[in-house]
Amino acid sequence: MARALGRVLVAMSGGVDSSVAAALLKLAGYDVVGVAMRLWSAPGSQSGCCSLDDFADARRVAALMGFPFYVLDFAREFETSVLEPFVAEYLRGRTPNPCARCNQFVKFDALFQRAQALGASFVATGHYARVRQSATGEPQLWAASDAAKDQSYYLFGIAPERLPQLLFPVGELSKREVRAIAEQLGLPVAHKPESQEVCFAPRAGYAALVEQLAPDRVRPGVILDEESGTVVGAHPGVHRFTVGQRRGLGVSRGEPRYVVAIDPESGTVRVGTKPRTLAHGLRASGANWLVAQPPEAGTRALVKIRARSAPVPVLIEEASAEGFAVRADSPLSAVTPGQAAVLYEGPRVLGGGWIEESWG
Amino acid sequence: MRIYLDHNATAPLRPEARRAMLGALAEERGNPSSTHALGQSARAMLEDARAQVAHALSVSPGEIVFTSGGTEGNTTAILGAALASKKRVICTTPIEHSSVLRPLRLLADFGFATHLLRVGRDGRVDPQELRETLRAGNVALVSIGWANNETGVCQPMAELSAVCREQGVPLHSDAVQALGRIPVKVALVDLLTASSHKFGGPAGSGILFVRQGTALEPLLRGGDQERGLRAGTENVPAAMGCAAALRACLGELSQAMPHCMKLRERLWEGLADLPGVVRYSGNSAEFLPNTLSVGFGGIPGDALVARLDLEGVCASVGSACSAGAAQPSHVLLALGVDRERASQVVRFSLGVENTAAEIDEAVRIVRSVVLEMALGGARREQWRVR
Numbered sequence: 001m002a003r004a005l006g007r008v009l010v011a012m013s014g015g016v017d018s019s020v021a022a023a024l025l026k027l028a029g030y031d032v033v034g035v036a037m038r039l040w041s042a043p044g045s046q047s048g049c050c051s052l053d054d055f056a057d058a059r060r061v062a063a064l065m066g067f068p069f070y071v072l073d074f075a076r077e078f079e080t081s082v083l084e085p086f087v088a089e090y091l092r093g094r095t096p097n098p099c100a101r102c103n104q105f106v107k108f109d110a111l112f113q114r115a116q117a118l119g120a121s122f123v124a125t126g127h128y129a130r131v132r133q134s135a136t137g138e139p140q141l142w143a144a145s146d147a148a149k150d151q152s153y154y155l156f157g158i159a160p161e162r163l164p165q166l167l168f169p170v171g172e173l174s175k176r177e178v179r180a181i182a183e184q185l186g187l188p189v190a191h192k193p194e195s196q197e198v199c200f201a202p203r204a205g206y207a208a209l210v211e212q213l214a215p216d217r218v219r220p221g222v223i224l225d226e227e228s229g230t231v232v233g234a235h236p237g238v239h240r241f242t243v244g245q246r247r248g249l250g251v252s253r254g255e256p257r258y259v260v261a262i263d264p265e266s267g268t269v270r271v272g273t274k275p276r277t278l279a280h281g282l283r284a285s286g287a288n289w290l291v292a293q294p295p296e297a298g299t300r301a302l303v304k305i306r307a308r309s310a311p312v313p314v315l316i317e318e319a320s321a322e323g324f325a326v327r328a329d330s331p332l333s334a335v336t337p338g339q340a341a342v343l344y345e346g347p348r349v350l351g352g353g354w355i356e357e358s359w360g
Numbered sequence: 361m362r363i364y365l366d367h368n369a370t371a372p373l374r375p376e377a378r379r380a381m382l383g384a385l386a387e388e389r390g391n392p393s394s395t396h397a398l399g400q401s402a403r404a405m406l407e408d409a410r411a412q413v414a415h416a417l418s419v420s421p422g423e424i425v426f427t428s429g430g431t432e433g434n435t436t437a438i439l440g441a442a443l444a445s446k447k448r449v450i451c452t453t454p455i456e457h458s459s460v461l462r463p464l465r466l467l468a469d470f471g472f473a474t475h476l477l478r479v480g481r482d483g484r485v486d487p488q489e490l491r492e493t494l495r496a497g498n499v500a501l502v503s504i505g506w507a508n509n510e511t512g513v514c515q516p517m518a519e520l521s522a523v524c525r526e527q528g529v530p531l532h533s534d535a536v537q538a539l540g541r542i543p544v545k546v547a548l549v550d551l552l553t554a555s556s557h558k559f560g561g562p563a564g565s566g567i568l569f570v571r572q573g574t575a576l577e578p579l580l581r582g583g584d585q586e587r588g589l590r591a592g593t594e595n596v597p598a599a600m601g602c603a604a605a606l607r608a609c610l611g612e613l614s615q616a617m618p619h620c621m622k623l624r625e626r627l628w629e630g631l632a633d634l635p636g637v638v639r640y641s642g643n644s645a646e647f648l649p650n651t652l653s654v655g656f657g658g659i660p661g662d663a664l665v666a667r668l669d670l671e672g673v674c675a676s677v678g679s680a681c682s683a684g685a686a687q688p689s690h691v692l693l694a695l696g697v698d699r700e701r702a703s704q705v706v707r708f709s710l711g712v713e714n715t716a717a718e719i720d721e722a723v724r725i726v727r728s729v730v731l732e733m734a735l736g737g738a739r740r741e742q743w744r745v746r
Binding site: 033068073076113114119 | 663703
């Protein structure tokens with residue numbers, strides 16, 4: 001029975017979503033192999049190794065549901081594809097999106113290679129997203145049915161040829177339903193709280209991590225108020241700022257100020273009032289398309305410029321294999337270089353890229 | 361059918377050990393330190409186990425300390441010998457087990473320095489270098505593993521021992537992987553660590569040999585058990601299991617060695633022509649007869665071990681974290697293997713109960729999996745180019 005549906009490698013974090021994903025596939029008759037991905041060990045941790053606790057819950061779910069479970073090492077891939085760019089991006093005055101990068105390069109590339117090694121025909125995760133077939137049989141990436149939980153934004157970087165091998169068993173469910181299933185199956189993770197979105201950042205935050213990993217590359221500078229044209233303060237490093245940020249700017253009087261732009265060369269953080277953070281146009285590079293051809297100029301679509309923002313209607317001004325530029329109908333707030341811009345047609349993900357600049 | 365090729369991790373419990381332990385558990389229970397009849401009977405069993413172990417190792421019973429295993433033995437030997445000495449340097453190698461290297465890190469906080477002897481590409485220590493190091497003075501203890509768990513390389517213990525004797529420095533050896541696999545001449549060293557489950561005894565049980573007259577501060581303090589070297593009520597069934605397993609294991613060592621070696625070479629011959637294969641363990645007398653460490657170019661060791669498990673073959677990655685993921689092995693890195701290749705290393709470690717038929721089946725499985733993975737890799741490269 002298991003043979004008929006084939007072997008599926010399920011990436012398991014020990015959380016309720018991936019646990020239910022694995023359990024549902026097992027119940028459906030797949031030959032399930034659970035895998036926990038060892039991505040990195042926190043600096044200063046004495047063992048230099050992930051703790052058993054991190055994966056103990058996933059292991060318990062595997063034992064309960066009766067499928068094998070392994071921890072595989074992805075530390076090298078994670079370091080080169082996620083961690084190093086994460087630090088470099090912050091030092092360049094940009095705001096990286098490590099989850100999207102991890103999905104693109106580690107989960108949906110390196111993990112697929114391991115799946116092949118384990119003889120699996122499919123890869124599954126606990127992401128809230130869907131893979132649907134078009135009328136012509138073309139696989140498409142769709143947002144989750146539960147819009148509030150949708151994670152398709154983070155998945156735009158999946159190589160299109162991987163889509164037919166991908167399973168998102170919880171993509172049609174709501175979080176409530178997922179928890180209910182976990183409870184019904186008696187999974188020990190049914191009531192586990194949500195995890196943070198960035199798994200590797202220490203409590204002290206991203207800035208501390210950057211300072212820890214690249215202490216000699218941190219660049220102090222000044223905060224320049226674009227409204228008055230004057231220097232209003234000094235800061236210990238551009239990596240502490242994100243476009244659109246309001247807190248911690250040391251500007252307390254008058255109209256609120258926001259970070260408008262960051263110049264890593266001079267170390268200058270430019271701040272201004274709200275209107276200066278708005279833009280209609282944006283350009284993204286490093287595009288990944290989940291459609292046969294990049295959309296033609298003049299095509300209308302929706303764009304999401306961060307995971308939790310509502311999609312905004314745009315006109316695609318140009319799109320190529322490398323990147324795209326769009327013009328939004330209504331102003332986009334705090335378009336942040338380094339974050340992903342993901343294009344949708346309704347619930348369907350067309351593709352996405354990394355934000356380079358914005359204007360107007 | 362499962363084919364168990366992971367004896368360096370743990371060996372199956374020997375029937376002799378099981379019988380001895382069940383026998384001990386069935387007895388009425390007393391504390392060996394109690395003076396009443398039940399205590400005396402427990403004490404008798406414990407001392408009987410000690411005498412058996414001492415006899416098997418050709419040492420005196422008073423030189424055997426029962427421990428909870430290899431880690432306790434190594435920790436006690438290293439911390440205990442350092443604290444008992446006025447000298448401030450511990451001399452060891454970079455390819456030791458972490459239960460040797462980590463206590464040394466702790467000692468650094470208490471004013472002790474660690475001197476790491478170089479190991480050659482063959483993984484062996486040069487006795488002349490040891491001599492020069494000891495001549496420089498201030499060395500409290502030399503600690504050198506008898507045989508390495510990852511590569512199976514064995515150290516020239518007779519020569520190293522002669523150097524230590526000549527320079528008057530105590531010598532400790534972590535013989536966890538050696539005892540029961542090759543002849544171990546305990547007379548060569550002053551302190552020796554062994555672990556029962558590696559030779560078919562129970563886990564959580566071990567032996568520390570302490571040569572009479574060796575200065576050693578106890579790690580566990582409290583009661584006077586084990587001549588004051590290891591406080592705590594003794595685990596009599598474990599000591600009985602340890603003794604029974606050791607006797608049985610050493611009794612058949614002269615047959616087990618050629619048996620394992622023959623099967624190990626049979627396994628290697630079956631894999632030697634696979635693409636990108638590298639052998640990290642040798643086939644000479646300087647290597648454990650049961651250990652084959654190999655890497656297959658481009659195939660991550662932990663994924664290969666997982667796949668082999670799905671196909672019914674139990675093996676290990678060269679070095680694993682507590683959760684089981686491959687770690688770049690400090691042993692292979694010290695031998696000059698790069699991080700990527702080190703992460704590809706898979707260790708097959710054989711035991712006396714393995715059969716030629718099992719090895720042939722293991723060869724068939726490993727071959728088909730490695731070839732499938734290697735072909736998959738080629739397909740992947742094509743994708744990339746496209």
